[in-house]
Each structure stands twice: as structure tokens, then as C-alpha cells.
């Protein structure tokens with residue numbers, strides 16, 4: 001889409017109407033991008049990446065939150081490999097570069113009875129943004145601001161889902177994160193620190 005209210009909202013509508021596992025919704029701009037804890041997600045046209053994937057995993061509901069960790073790992077790996085820099089995962093949902101947030105992930109799960117009907121993984125990456133709303137200026141940045149160059153959004157989208165596929169398949173082998181635990185832990189900025197959990201998923 002060129003412009004949409006929210007790619008997560010659209011993906012959930014499509015999933016509810018039967019759209020298949022692996023469907024990706026992307027937009028150049030969001031008019032009502034949704035962040036966690038009732039916040040909005042700043043979604044300036046053609047500056048960032050705004051995308052949501054529909055998944056229909058055959059896993060227990062209590063494993064669904066692991067999909068967020070897989071997505072975080074995929075974003076971290078895609079950025080590191082493509083742009084030759086070292087972003088870190090701020091457990092569980094954020095990716096930071098030079099300690100500034102450059103990506104947020106919003107995972108939403110819908111059940112059918114007691115089983116997962118679908119999961120939507122929404123990823124927002126600040127790519128070529130040059131400015132941010134005043135309230136997030138101290139904590140947020142973009143890849144372009146941190147690296148001092150323009151970045152190809154399409155290439156990054158492709159790379160994120162390429163790496164997601166790698167880690168998702170590892171996850172499905174064991175239905176847990178045992179095969180990617182070490183890689184994940186090495187990418188953590190808050191490893192060994194005390195953290196405060198505010199989200200259930």
C-alpha cells in the first residue's frame with residue numbers, strides 16, 4: 001500500500017478473512033501506526049519500513065511470544081549483514097543502534113477456541129527518517145542518521161524476511177529457541193541486567 005492506517009490492522013483483517021500463512025502487508029506510510037502499550041508509531045511517508053506478516057503456526061499458544069524474539073533476531077541480523085553495523089536487541093521487542101531505538105515489533109495473536117488462529121508480526125524500522133516527534137527525540141533514531149547515508153528500504157525488507165525464514169525454521173524444528181539461543185543472547189544489549197516486563201506478549 002502507498003498509505004494505510006496500520007499494516008497490523010490490515011493484516012489482521014486479511015487473516016480474519018482467511019488470507020494465508022506468509023502473507024506480508026507493507027506500506028510506504030501509516031496514518032495510524034500502532035505501537036505497544038497504546039502508543040502510536042511515527043510512520044512518515046517513505047522514510048521508514050512499516051510491515052506486518054500473517055503467520056498460522058501450529059504451536060502452543062504459550063510459545064507465540066517466541067515469534068517476537070525470532071523477528072527481533074531477523075531484524076538485527078538483516079541490519080548487521082546488509083549495512084555492516086552492530087545493532088543490538090533490547091529484549092524483547094526493540095532493536096537499538098548506538099543505544100537509540102531504530103525498530104519496534106508488535107506481535108498480536110488471535111485464537112480460535114483454545115488454539116492459535118493467526119499471529120501478526122508487525123515491524124517498524126526507522127530507516128531514512130531525518131526527524132522525529134519531540135517526545136521520542138532523546139531515545140529514537142534512524143539507520144540513516146546513525147550511519148550517515150541513505151538506505152535501500154526494499155533491500156532491507158527482503159533481508160529481514162530472508163533471516164526470519166532461517167530462524168523460523170530453526171524454531172519449528174524444536175518448537176523452542178534452543179537452536180538460536182546462543183546467537184540471540186549474543187545480540188542482547190540487556191544481557192545479565194535486570195529488566196521490567198510491561199507487556200504480556
Ligand code: BTN
Nearest residue numbers: 006008034035036051104122124
Ligand atoms: C513498539 O511500540 O515498539 C512497536 C511498534 C510497532 C510498529 C509497527 S509499524 C508496522 C506495524 N503496523 C503497526 O501499526 N504497528 C507495527
